[in-house]
Amino acid sequence: MEERASLAPDELLGLSVAVGVCAQAFLNEPSDKIVERLACVAHAYGSDAFDGIAVDDALRQRYYDRLFVPTSSLYVPLFESSVRGAIEEDGRFRYASTKGPQADHVLGCYRAIGFDYRLLEGFGPAVAALRPDALAAELAFSAFLARESAEMACEDPDASRRSAQLLDQFSSEHVGAWVGKAARCLFLGADDLYARTAKLACDAIASAGAVRLDL
Template identity: 30%
Template sequence: MDKNQIQSFERAALYEIFASFYLQIPTIDTVQGIPSMLQEASKVLSSVDFEPLIEEAQGRNKLVDDDDKHIKFLQQQYYDHFFIPSTKNYIPPYESAVVDAVIKEGRKNTKWKYGSLWSNSTYHVSMCYDSVRFNPWDLNIEEGLKQSKVPDHIGFQLAFMAYLCHKETICNELALEDNPKVEKEKEAAEKWNKLQKQFLEEHLQKFVLSYCEIAKEKCNPFYLQVINTVRDYIKWDLAARVI
């Protein structure tokens, strides 16, 4: 499919899929459903190579199919990557921490020194949410995330993009109807589209690029391919926009 044919509702669905990897603990149902969702996504968006991520997702699916006790293992991986700083896989999933990260030379090896939470970018992300009445804590999220009030989490930001795309979709649909507010709805759709581009450029793009550099060293194969695919999708999304 040509990249210019991707509609806002399809972009929203893709951002929702990516957000779910960071916001929801794996379950047997989600692990089993992910490969088919990614295969459908690859049909919608052939410009992005989903195959490495699909292969990793299929491996996780087979693991659960062989013995559903392995779901505990996959759930522990999730916590190790996003909640437990003492693990080798942990990367703080917050823009403020990751974008300002630097390599610190140690006696035995190199370590990443992360930035502080609640930087200026954190407050700006929060303002972006508030400006369009997006509340990330209203989402279906892992229980531990409900206790954290730091808004620049990577999952929240991806969900925010899905929210903006969804708002654009509603306006586009209303613009197709026979009503006197067609032009107004078209203008509103353009506004939502511009907000998406602005947020990608000001936050998610640089956040994900920084995260990818750290992920090469710290993420297991599945979560490495998740962030690599997110990176490629954002690159495509920005390049495909005409506004």
């Protein structure tokens, strides 16, 4: 793997906050608090993409259409196996199966450090629908690794370095390799809160130097 400059603890904490907020946006029904936090993170990356977004019944319906209604033209199966294997045809994406080898490898990464994606908090149906390679789960795991690395930097530099290395590897092999494509899939349906959230996650991970931009 190409050698990359290490992130400072404050940069790791910033990355943890950014991708953690994006994970929460996919795990929860929209709220003023979530939109405000997304806007705050976006401002740190020089974007005003979330300014002025109103949380109303239409946005709540958009959340359901995006994540829970496969018959909706706006639905995108935000799982690594589905999106990485998706094929674009005639301006639309044909998604791959939600069952693939990526999910097994992701689960192995979680188990290696005791991360249980099933314990993530959020909207009941969203949490129940999680798979190991769900975008929300992979973002939450990345946030966990970044925070662990930052918090251990002084107390246990070796442990901090291991977490940072795993974050870099996980970003390169998993979330960073498809979050840009996920954003493309979402933007193809509409330029909305969820497409912009995926793009924000892509920008945040790109700041760590391990992402494949596919926009």
